[in-house]
Amino acid sequence: MTLAAVTLSHSPLMDFSEPGPGVRDRVEAAFADARAFIEAFAPDVVVLFGPDHYNGFLYDLMPPFCVGRAAQAIGDYRTAKGTVLVDHDAAAVIAEKVLDAGIDIAISESMYVDHGFVQPLQVLFGGIDRIPVVPVFINCVAVPLGPVRRVRLLGEAIGRAAGALNRRVLVVGSGGLSHDPPLPMLAGASPEVAARLISTGRHLTPQQRADRERRVIEAGRAYAAGRLTVAPLNPEWDRRLLDILAGGDLTELDAWTPDSFAAQAGHSSHEARTSIAAYAALSTQGPYDTVSSFYEEIPDWIAGFAVTTAQTR
Ligand SMILES: O=C(O)/C=C/c1cccc(O)c1O
Numbered sequence: 152m153t154l155a156a157v158t159l160s161h162s163p164l165m166d167f168s169e170p171g172p173g174v175r176d177r178v179e180a181a182f183a184d185a186r187a188f189i190e191a192f193a194p195d196v197v198v199l200f201g202p203d204h205y206n207g208f209l210y211d212l213m214p215p216f217c218v219g220r221a222a223q224a225i226g227d228y229r230t231a232k233g234t235v236l237v238d239h240d241a242a243a244v245i246a247e248k249v250l251d252a253g254i255d256i257a258i259s260e261s262m263y264v265d266h267g268f269v270q271p272l273q274v275l276f277g278g279i280d281r282i283p284v285v286p287v288f289i290n291c292v293a294v295p296l297g298p299v300r301r302v303r304l305l306g307e308a309i310g311r312a313a314g315a316l317n318r319r320v321l322v323v324g325s326g327g328l329s330h331d332p333p334l335p336m337l338a339g340a341s342p343e344v345a346a347r348l349i350s351t352g353r354h355l356t357p358q359q360r361a362d363r364e365r366r367v368i369e370a371g372r373a374y375a376a377g378r379l380t381v382a383p384l385n386p387e388w389d390r391r392l393l394d395i396l397a398g399g400d401l402t403e404l405d406a407w408t409p410d411s412f413a414a415q416a417g418h419s420s421h422e423a424r425t426s427i428a429a430y431a432a433l434s435t436q437g438p439y440d441t442v443s444s445f446y447e448e449i450p451d452w453i454a455g456f457a458v459t460t461a462q463t464r
């Protein structure tokens with residue numbers, strides 16, 4: 152077995168809001184299961200599928216997918232800041248093979264990553280410099296989005312390329328299921344917000360950064376208190392998606408349109424693309440089984456929150 156998979160939701164609100172009784176303990180137990188799974192698998196390298204939240208990838212140049220051959224963490228929401236330990240050679244080989252397979256990815260020698268990449272590295276490995284990583288950005292917020300089928304094909308191409316490395320590769324998908332935190336949208340945005348989404352959002356002042364984060368933290372607190380300012384979580388949709396990922400026939404998801412994601416599960420439910428890519432990568436190595444699967448809807452963190460682990464038979 153050269154590949155194994157872990158998927159986990161992220162939420163920067165985990166460090167700012169305390170959910171109902173027992174919730175944090177159950178999430179921490181699921182994280183501990185994932186860490187034990189990883190320890191037993193003993194990966195040499197991690198391929199990390201993650202989104203961005205208008206911090207590194209903006210509308211001045213928004214690729215659907217990008218393989219980072221080097222990466223810098225921006226340190227939003229008190230997450231780690233600095234150079235991510237990227238396996239440049241593995242990233243280069245994977246990028247070449249994926250292009251060769253006909254999937255048009257971008258590459259970056261200086262990829263800016265936010266909590267979407269950093270939180271899973273901190274939760275699973277204790278930091279951004281503990282294990283060599285190949286970061287793979289998947290656009291999960293900036294419409295228009297391509298079809299889910301392309302995400303599955305990206306995952307499969309990466310799975311084949313990773314399988315050919317002859318190393319033990321853990322694929323990780325970082326992203327929530329249903330959720331709709333208050334991220335701005337370009338359509339209808341004021342000139343100032345539009346400018347941020349196009350380019351200036353990459354260089355926020357400390358005050359602008361703090362204001363941005365406070366708005367999201369307050370939205371989580373309001374939602375938990377029953378004041379709905381964001382689209383509600385959709386646990387039925389989340390469980391259906393998890394069932395399909397566990398079932399192994401990911402082509403079922405090809406019929407799920409981007410519009411249906413947004414309508415049924417909120418604008419950030421596209422982050423589930425990272426889990427689809429991770430499972431698609433694993434599927435290239437043969438039939439797989441889910442080893443552990445945790446799910447809970449957590450309004451305080453604005454997250455349909457899942458943690459899963461899977462390995463080939
Ligand atoms: O403010 C952001 O950039 C994003 C916040 C957020 C909140 C809840 C769940 C998520 O997946 C997020 O990225």
Ligand SMILES: [Fe+2]
Nearest residue numbers: 161267327422
């Ligand atoms: Fe997110």
